[in-house]
Structures are given as structure tokens and as C-alpha cells.
Amino acid sequence: MTALIRISHLSKGYVRGGQAIPVLLDIDLEVARGEFIALMGPSGSGKSTLLNLIAGIDKPSAGTIAIDGVDIAGLSEGELADWRAANVGFIFQFYNLLPVLSAFDNVELPLLLTNLSSRERHDRVAAMLGLVGLTDRADHYPSELSGGQQQRVAIARALVTDPVLIVADEPTGDLDRTTGEEVLSLLDQLVHELGKTIVMVTHDPKAAARAGRMVHLEKGVLVDEVPETIRGA
């Protein structure tokens, strides 16, 4: 498989109170097209920062991130926004749906940045809601949906523009085990049936075990192999 994501000598640091705090140190990583990868590590290890950099919502201090041949580290804010709209689907731990919009409108949101007609948008949203099994909940507002249903709406929103990459930040972190399993099955389905590439951050070893590959981060350094004790847990 060809690499969709190529990360080379990537570093990220912050300055707090005049003191430089390194978060990621010289990361090299490749993710193949159609791969489902889980980023794991303890709190403060830099896994969310790495995910944000891959998603193009943060900028590295050094190094390159090439997604589908585009070095996103060199894009301006405006170019990055356009790039994200076209290439990245987001799934957040707390769903991040707009509470004043119905499930249908929330899924339609990213399509407003495209040139699709109203009819085309409608068809796409209906298809995505069908894919996540929420056709009958299209008119419901987030507050009228369970956590699992809200996350499925978020997944439909992430898929609706047909992005090459889906980033998921603790997608099961706010769900009970059964609902979390359902969401993970849905992510599996996206990889195996739709060929999507997913990069997921998780604390949960069981959730990580659903990914095709696990990458472990510790103190900003990437550890390729996850210890057996964790993988088998």
C-alpha cells in the first residue's frame, strides 16, 4: 500500500512562562492509505498534539507532514482551512455537534463549503445518516440523542465530504463499553468497506486493539512496538 501520511523529523514545542517545553521530538512516521492506526500513550505523551498536527489544526515547530503528497506544514492558515475542508474528517471525544442544529443540519455543515447544490447536499447527508443507521433521527437535535447516536452523527459529518483522512480523538472516551464497541465497529467498517484512512487517539487498549496498527508515544518520542501486555489487555 502507498503511504498517505509521511511525517519526517517532526518536532513540536511550546513556550510557557519563558520556558521552552518540548512535546514531540523528531518523529518519523508513515501511515498507509486505508490503514487504521491507533496512537497511544500516557497523558502528556504528545499523542493528541501529533493528531492535531496530522489534522492540520496545529503547526509543527520543525519537520514535515505530507498528506497525500501535500506538505501541510508549509500551508498558510487559509490554505490549511481549505485543505481540511476537502481532506479531513473529524471525530471528537465530545462529538462537538452544534446544539442548535438538527442531526441532518450538523452532517450538512461541511458540505456548505463545497459547490454542491442543495439537492446533492441533501442526498449525500441522507446517505451518510443511512450509513450510520440514523435515518429516522435526522430531525432530532443533539440533546434528543444518546451519546452513541451523537457520535454516529459526528461520524456521518466526518464522512460526508468523502475525505481521504479521518482523525478521531478518543472517539469512545465518553461512551459506555457497548456503545463504544458499536462506534469502533463503524470505524472498522469505514476502513474495510470504504477504504478510509483513520488515525485515532485513545487511552483504551481495547479500542486500540481494533486498529490495524498501534503506535505508542512516550514523552514525545515515538515507540513503534506496543508492549504485549498492553496489546493483549
Next chain:
Amino acid sequence: MFMFRLLLKNAFRHKLRTLLTMVGLVVAISAFGLLRTIVDAWYAGVEGSSSTRLITRSNISLTFALPLNYIQRLRAVEGVTQVSWSNWFGGVYITERNFFPQFAVDPATYLPLYPEYKIDEAQKLAFLRDRQGVLVGRKLADKFGWKLGDPIPLRGTIYPGTWTFTLRAIWDGADAKTDESQLLMHWSYLNESVRQRAPGRADAVGVYILGIDEPNNAAMVSQRVDKLFANSLAETMTETEAAFQLSFVSMSEAILVAVQAVSLIIVMIIMAVMANTMTMTARERLAEYATLKALGFSPGFVVRLLFGESLLIAAIGGVAGLLLTIPLAAAFRSAVGTLFPVFQVSTLTMALQLAAALGVGAVAAAWPAWRMSRIDIVAGLRHVG
């Protein structure tokens, strides 16, 4: 369309907060409109004055009279087409609270100078024939429920005694700016009575009203008149009717400035209140704006959302405040009686009310919109509203 739907839903997300903000706006905008209308009413005499009328009065003070025999010399001044005169009567109708202006005039020369007074011909004739008759404005007649033929007793303050007049005619103003709150009586009747009671005060005129041929000649004609009576026992001061009216307004200019300042302060207060509301609103939705930006929406979209929401709330509050001003002004008008001859909410005031409301909305959204457009997506996504 989607945008409008979104900002409409956002605007009413916290119904109580939005309602209270709107109530504040309604109060502020209606108070702003009412105070402006009061200031306008003060200047109504100036607004309603004619550019073809000059007022000639004593150079010493308005309380000093001019001789009646100035008439012929005034008529001979180049540029003067008509001359009439009037005296302030200053009577009390039942009680001092019922104040309204009363003038003794020479109807034959006075009425042609005031074509804005529309009078039924039969009534006019009845007034001209009855020397004890009076002519009143419609607003004044309505206020006291006077009908034609009704006796109107006035207790004189400048001219002692009780004077009973008969209502013979009522005029309607040609437009809303025309004063309809005055009473006009026959100067000759007053002068005759004065001649009998205090001969020394007879044949005295309060002011002369001069009709001129060309408004542009007002300054020149005024100079000619005043030059004519220079170094006489009763020197004159001639000015346009507008300037004459303005001299009364200027006496209370400090009050007017205070009223205008208060009206602006009210707008500033609601601006601060609304800015606080919009800042709170934006802060609560930080994660939502960060999500929109993560999805690829531009900072400009977030700015439009906040400005749109703020302007929508301000527009609704502004229109409601504007509509409330009209009944408020009517209630105020009836409460103060004939103190303000012309009291109406002008189109300019309404436009200023709307502009003030939208200005409040725009200013209130400026800071939170700027802040939200610059939020760091990663930090924003971590925020729990």
C-alpha cells in the same frame, strides 16, 4: 439561508438572556427617541418659522413695548411687503397649570402673514366681526373641549381683570410643524380696554411682524429697519422669525444639552450591557467556533455569525423600541398639555433610533467577533462551555 437560520437559532438559544437584552434595548431606544423628540419639540418653533417673516422688537428687551406709530414707517421700508403686530396677553385659564400662549393681534394684517393657519371662511368672518371673539388652534380647542360659541374666561396677569372672550374660529395647521396651541384675540379690543384703565400703556406694541419679499434679503431689510429707528427713544432689534424663536430656545440650552447627553449615555449603557452579553455568548460557544474552524470554515464565517446574531437582536429590540416611542410620545404629549405646541416623533428621530440600535449591535459584537476569529483551534476544542 443556512447562515440566517443558524444565527436566528443562536440568537434565541438562551431565550431569557436574549429577552432581557432586548428589553434593555427597547427601553434604551425608546428613551433615546423620546428624549430626542423632547429636544425637537423645543426647537419646533424654530422649525415651524417662516423665512419670509421678520420680528421687530425693542432693542432693550422683549418686555419693553414699541410705539404703534412705527407702522407707517415700517411699511415704507424697502423689501417689506406686510406689517402686523402682536402683544403677549399672558392670561390664566382657570389655573396656572393650563398654560398656553395668548396674543392680541390685528387680525386683518396678522392672518395674511400666517397662511399656514387654515381657517374656515365663515368662522374667520365671525371672528373678524366679533371684537371679543377669539381664534384658537385645533390642538388647544381639543385639549379643553372648546366648541364654537363657548365663553373663554382669562384672568389677566399683565392686563389685570377677568376677560371673557367667545370662541369664534378654530384653525388647523397646514402641516404637523404648525403650532395649534395658541389663542389669538383682537388687539384693538385689548387696546381700548387698556386706554380706559391705564391710558399710559395704550397704543403699545409687543412685536412687529414684517412680511418680506425675498428671504435672501432678510439681513438687509433687518438692518434697514433698525437703522430707521436708531437713536430714537425706542430703538428696535429686527431678526428672522427663526432667530427670534431660537433666542427663546437658547435660554434653556443647558437643559437641552443635558437631555441630549442623557440620551447618548443611555445608548452607551445598553451598548456596554449588550457587549457583555455577546462576550459571554461567544465565550460559551468557544468550542463550537473552534469546531467550525476545524471543519474548514474561515474566521470570517465566525465573525459574520457573531455580528449577524448581535445585529439581529439589536434590530428586533430597536424596532420594538421605535414602535414603543410613538405611544410613549403620545402619552407624554397629553401629560404635558400645551407646553410643547408641536410634539411628534420625527422621521429623522426614527432613523436615528434604528441607527443607534444597529450601532449598538455592531459595537457589541466587535470585540467578541475579533477574539473568536483569532481563537486557536486546539485550545478552543479543549474548552468546555
